[in-house]
Amino acid sequence: MRIAFDGKKAAANRAGLGNYSRFVIRCMAQRYPDCQFDVYVAQEKDPALLDSLRVLPNVNICYPKYSLLKYFPKLWSVFGVPAELRKRGADIYHGLGNELPRKIEKVKGVKSVVTIHDLIFVSFPHTYSWINRHLYNVKFRHACRVADRIVAVSKFTAKDIVKYYFTPKEKISVAYQGCDSSFRKRCTSAFKKITKENFSLPDKFILSVGTIEERKNTALIVKALPELPDMHLVIVGKKTPYMLHVIETARSLGVLDRVHILNGVGFKELPSIYQQAEVFAYPSRCEGFGIPVLEALCSGVPVIAATGSCLEEAGGDAAVYIDPDDYHSFAEAVKEIVSNPDRKSSMIEKGYVHAGQFTDDSLADSLMGIYKEILSC
Numbered sequence: 001m002r003i004a005f006d007g008k009k010a011a012a013n014r015a016g017l018g019n020y021s022r023f024v025i026r027c028m029a030q031r032y033p034d035c036q037f038d039v040y041v042a043q044e045k046d047p048a049l050l051d052s053l054r055v056l057p058n059v060n061i062c063y064p065k066y067s068l069l070k071y072f073p074k075l076w077s078v079f080g081v082p083a084e085l086r087k088r089g090a091d092i093y094h095g096l097g098n099e100l101p102r103k104i105e106k107v108k109g110v111k112s113v114v115t116i117h118d119l120i121f122v123s124f125p126h127t128y129s130w131i132n133r134h135l136y137n138v139k140f141r142h143a144c145r146v147a148d149r150i151v152a153v154s155k156f157t158a159k160d161i162v163k164y165y166f167t168p169k170e171k172i173s174v175a176y177q178g179c180d181s182s183f184r185k186r187c188t189s190a191f192k193k194i195t196k197e198n199f200s201l202p203d204k205f206i207l208s209v210g211t212i213e214e215r216k217n218t219a220l221i222v223k224a225l226p227e228l229p230d231m232h233l234v235i236v237g238k239k240t241p242y243m244l245h246v247i248e249t250a251r252s253l254g255v256l257d258r259v260h261i262l263n264g265v266g267f268k269e270l271p272s273i274y275q276q277a278e279v280f281a282y283p284s285r286c287e288g289f290g291i292p293v294l295e296a297l298c299s300g301v302p303v304i305a306a307t308g309s310c311l312e313e314a315g316g317d318a319a320v321y322i323d324p325d326d327y328h329s330f331a332e333a334v335k336e337i338v339s340n341p342d343r344k345s346s347m348i349e350k351g352y353v354h355a356g357q358f359t360d361d362s363l364a365d366s367l368m369g370i371y372k373e374i375l376s377c
Helices: 016-031 047-054 067-071 073-088 130-146 155-165 189-198 218-227 242-252 270-275 291-298 311-318 327-338 341-355 360-375
Strands: 002-006 036-040 059-062 092-095 111-116 149-152 172-174 205-209 232-236 259-261 279-282 303-306 320-322
Touching (some): 002 073, 016 036, 016 047, 016 360, 036 073, 067 073, 111 130, 111 360, 130 155, 149 155, 149 360, 155 172, 189 270, 205 218, 205 270, 205 291, 218 232, 218 242, 218 327, 279 291, 279 327, 291 311, 291 341, 303 311, 303 327, 311 320, 311 341, 320 327
Parallel strands (some): 002 036, 002 092, 111 149, 149 172, 232 259, 279 303, 303 320
16 A cells, blocks of 8 residues: 655644654554555755654655745645656545645545644634634635545544534544653653753642643643642743733742743653653643643653543543633642642553553554545445
8 A cells, every 4th residue: 555645744843743744654654564655745844854754664755856846835735746646656645734735636546534633723713813714724624625534633623523614424533643652761860860950940840831822721820829839830832922921920929930931842851851740731721632641641740631622532531620710620639639649649550551542553553444444435
């Protein structure tokens, strides 16, 4: 079988969709060595991002035949990619980042799959500009309409696709992703010490990982700090204007000295930071899946997350869930965990068991099952 992937995000993004794209391609290539995997890339913002894929013998990075098309990736997507799919004899084209090329449905002999990660721009429209909402809606709606199969990263996302785009349920399959294997490995005491010194980590802290934006609801954690006098908050994530609100909230409550926003955290150091946290907090109001929850569970950290979206799928019965507006409940949940060693140990063990379901092979097998099913139709 020859499977083609949209490599745009894999070649351009170190987080989010980029991580997902590289993760899927690597998992598939390693699980199915007898298949060929073509990754279509018009532009490489950072060539190093694809290094982990280049070394795989059954992965082929495909670039525009004519160098001029590198500067016009949309033209290549419409005209160049379909021609290459026919030429290389692809069986499946999988758009990993919410979109599919125009006219993909016209390419004979090629079935199309698209992964939809979330529809947050529809459910939380005020957090996006009008132009971005419009562009995303056009791309997502087109992909859902023409795809032979839609892969949703959670049941919550699948329900949103049906709700907002009136897509038939039978056209959607849920395939849960995993997280990088580095989060499943214990860091050495020496490396933890170095990480703690380099980032001036406090002795006892709640960890928050993710873009510092409104829907992530980081301010809720800050509001709980006055009730947790011995606890600090460490935030790792991309900064947005919402960060100023988080800082002002901390200043008004007199806890700014206990809020630490880290800069320059690399992927190598992140597992070590997770493993030194007392609790991981993810009070986000809306997510597609919630990979940081899974990273925390794999790292052996108790998780407190918000109700109302997909996070109960990510955390299962291993996490504690609170109302995203109730910082008192959040504070009480932290107190219960840190003051009760047996409770904390139980949550950690449940976390390992739950996270064990989200493996590289389980994702690869889910996707291969989808590919085979639509090829047999």
